Amino acid sequence: MVHRAGDRGADSKELLMDAAERLFAERGFAATSLRRITAEAGVNLAAVNYHFGSKEGLIEAVFERCIRPLSSERLRLLDEAEARSGGRPSVELILESFVTPVLRAASRPSAQITMKLYGRTHSAPDSHVREIFLRQFGGVRERFTAALAHALPHLPRAELYWRLHFAIGAVAQAMADPERLVVLSDGACDPYDADATIARLVPFLAAGLRTPWPVEARE
Numbered sequence: 001m002v003h004r005a006g007d008r009g010a011d012s013k014e015l016l017m018d019a020a021e022r023l024f025a026e027r028g029f030a031a032t033s034l035r036r037i038t039a040e041a042g043v044n045l046a047a048v049n050y051h052f053g054s055k056e057g058l059i060e061a062v063f064e065r066c067i068r069p070l071s072s073e074r075l076r077l078l079d080e081a082e083a084r085s086g087g088r089p090s091v092e093l094i095l096e097s098f099v100t101p102v103l104r105a106a107s108r109p110s111a112q113i114t115m116k117l118y119g120r121t122h123s124a125p126d127s128h129v130r131e132i133f134l135r136q137f138g139g140v141r142e143r144f145t146a147a148l149a150h151a152l153p154h155l156p157r158a159e160l161y162w163r164l165h166f167a168i169g170a171v172a173q174a175m176a177d178p179e180r181l182v183v184l185s186d187g188a189c190d191p192y193d194a195d196a197t198i199a200r201l202v203p204f205l206a207a208g209l210r211t212p213w214p215v216e217a218r219e
Contacts, residue, residue, distance in 0.1 A: 012041070012043045012047045012051065013047075013051045015041040015042065015043055016037060016038070016041045016043060016047060016048060016051060016052070016058065017058070017061060017062050017065055018041070019037050019038075019040035019041035020032070020037045020041075020058050020059070020062050021062050021065075021066070021113060021114070021117055022040070022113055023036060023037055023040060024059070024062065024117055024120060025113050025114075025116040025117040025120055026116070028120055029059065029120070029126060029129050030126060034048055034055050034058075037058070056128075056132065059129060059132055060132050060135075060136075062117075063121075063132060063133050063136050064136055066114050066117065067136040067137070068136070070101045070102050070105060071136070071137065071139065071140045073100075073101035074097055074098055074101050074102075074140055074144075075139070075140065075143060077096070077097035077100060077101070078094065078097040078098075078143060078144065078147060080097075081093040081094065081096070081097050082147070088150070088151070089147065089151065090151065091148065091151050091152065091206045091209055091210060092202055092203065092206050094144065094147045094148055094151060095167075095202045095205050095206055095209075096198065096202050097144075098144055098171075099171055099198055099201055099202060099205075100194075100198055102171065102175065103171075103174065103175065103194045103197055103198055103201070104194045104198075106174075106175040106194070107192050107193070107194040107197075115175055115176065118172070118175065118176065119176045119177075121133045122172060122176070145160070145161075145164065148160060148164070148209065152209060152210070154213070155213060156213075159213055163208060163209050163211075166208060167205045167208065167209065170201065170204070170205060171201070171205075174191065174197055174201060178191035178192060179191075
């Protein structure tokens with residue numbers, strides 16, 4: 001059923017976000033028009049303005065719907081790690097809290113569109129889209145950066161950000177292109193086994209974060 005311009009039902013909002021997420025993942029952000037999204041959702045173009053205000057507002061809502069549950073779970077796990085360790089969790093516990101929710105989510109068949117959307121976001125030529133995406137991680141970024149700075153007090157803040165940048169890239173790669181590992185290993189590795197991935201990725205990232213600060217970087 002096509003909703004009329006004045007339809008304010010919650011159904012049209014969810015239909016629009018479902019269609020937008022799918023089309024953004026398949027076609028990219030710039031190549032997906034609001035008319036294409038509304039046609040896919042079966043709602044009137046006015047519903048976009050009513051629920052989101054603009055295409056940018058719709059993009060932000062799609063990102064928020066995907067990211068908010070993962071952010072909540074990351075923060076919950078970090079709270080637990082801090083409680084268990086008297087406020088001083090190890091680098092491994094912090095990283096485990098960070099990577100577990102997203103890698104377990106990525107391993108579910110139902111998450112494939114979302115993972116493809118993340119890949120589109122990282123490769124999008126429009127830096128404004130990436131800015132909207134990264135804005136969703138504000139609270140998580142602050143909490144985890146503070147926790148790692150506490151666990152690695154010898155690292156200057158700029159050096160910590162370098163290492164976090166590399167670590168996030170490794171996590172993104174593990175999510176975005178699992179088939180590459182299947183090919184590289186001739187099928188010996190199963191990147192869709194979330195627990196096996198976490199068990200390998202956490203010590204790998206921890207070793208990188210703990211690497212001695214190079215002398216030349218201090219000069």
